[in-house]
Amino acid sequence: MTNAGYIRLGTVAVSLCLALSGSAYAKSTGWLNANRLQDFGREHLHANALPTSISCKDSDVVAGMDRRNTMVKIEYSSNPEHIKWKWAWGGLVGKIDRDYAAKGYKMVSQDSFRRPSGLLMRCAIWQKRN
Numbered sequence: 001m002t003n004a005g006y007i008r009l010g011t012v013a014v015s016l017c018l019a020l021s022g023s024a025y026a027k028s029t030g031w032l033n034a035n036r037l038q039d040f041g042r043e044h045l046h047a048n049a050l051p052t053s054i055s056c057k058d059s060d061v062v063a064g065m066d067r068r069n070t071m072v073k074i075e076y077s078s079n080p081e082h083i084k085w086k087w088a089w090g091g092l093v094g095k096i097d098r099d100y101a102a103k104g105y106k107m108v109s110q111d112s113f114r115r116p117s118g119l120l121m122r123c124a125i126w127q128k129r130n
Helices: 003-020 036-045 093-102
Strands: 049-058 070-078 084-090 108-115 120-128
Touching: 003 036, 036 070, 036 084, 049 120, 070 084, 070 120, 084 093, 093 108, 093 120
Parallel strands: 049 108
Antiparallel strands: 049 070, 084 120, 108 120
16 A cells, blocks of 8 residues: 555544544634633533633734733533533643642643743643543
8 A cells, every 4th residue: 555545544534533523513612812711611611511622822902911812712522421621821821730730630732822022821721530
């Protein structure tokens, strides 16, 4: 089999894996500022949803360090096993990571960006299996 054959086979395997994993339920919040993401989480993400991936970026909507300048996007799916989860973004993600790890949570996704000032801003999702 040629390398091209492996690529085609890999694509089929990935597609089949996604189909079997229930990806039909996979959804995205789209880009929301940190304030709107909190509201979205309270309104839509309860025990039935499991955040699986996070991305974050800067936005120049408001001058300075306003929370609205942190844009976050969450990918999520169904949560039939009721896996516990937490998310965070901002300058304290490192400290939060240590606190969550001590409580048995494992970081499953993280991202970061630098503000024009040079400040590193991180975002992350943690999950804890029951």
